[in-house]
Amino acid sequence: MDADTNNDDQIDIGINSSSSSKLVLYSYWQSSCSWRVRFALKLKGLIYEYKAVDLSKGEQFSPEFEELNPLHFVPVLVDGDVVVSDSYAILLYLEEKYPQRALLPAADPQQRALNLQAASIISSSMQPLHMLSLLKYIEDKFGPDERLLWVQTHIEKGFLALEKLLIDFAAKYATGEDVYMADVFLAPQIAVVTMRFNIDMSKFPTLLRIYESYKGLPEFLASSPERQPDAAR
Secondary structure, three states: HHHHHHHHHHHHOOOOOOOOOOOEEEOOOOOOHHHHHHHHHHHOOOOOEEEEEOOOHHHHHHHHHHHHHHOOOOEEEEEOOOOEEOHHHHHHHHHHHHOOOOOOOOOOOHHHHHHHHHHHHHHHHOHHHHHHHHHHHHHHHHHHHHHHHHHHHHHHHHHHHHHHHOOOOOEEOOOHHHHHHHHHHHHHHHHHHHHHHHOOOOHHHHHHHHHHHOOOOOOHOOHHHHHHHOOOO
């Protein structure tokens, strides 16, 4: 296990072999949004430098980071002179700039739309509703029970929508036999909320089945929070 971890650190820090520019990812190990980007970078075989931003210590509010993203969110990707924040925008940028190992199917417009729709459900209608800052506000105003109820209600609503969206198209992965953008968003989302918020995934058998497939992907495992340089030991 230690040997694998050391190899991952060597992979993460370096110069992109397909470009003269250096990819730098500003990330926090527990951020599901950052996990999406790490997963995509691994799938595309892109080498990058990992720069940790410790959200628990407020490093996202430093003047240096504010220049990269005035919203103070991770992840942020720097590619030479290009700076992109927001995981959705980063993934679309990577898809256009580095087309190897495509994350969006080119030949099937319906499958492509399914991937974009699933990614949008997670990035717009699920993840923002369980951000730590929002949950802290709810707990301070209404107590921990209301906080948990809020999270479970909105996450289960999103998972129900995804279950219905994907049930007729899912195979080994969300939209077929290959890993695409829907999977890049879905895998970290399921992992994070089941660990933190006690979500019963048996209610969503399609999602649960494809999540088991993700567990066998080296790129998913290598991008997981506990494998990052800033992970709490």
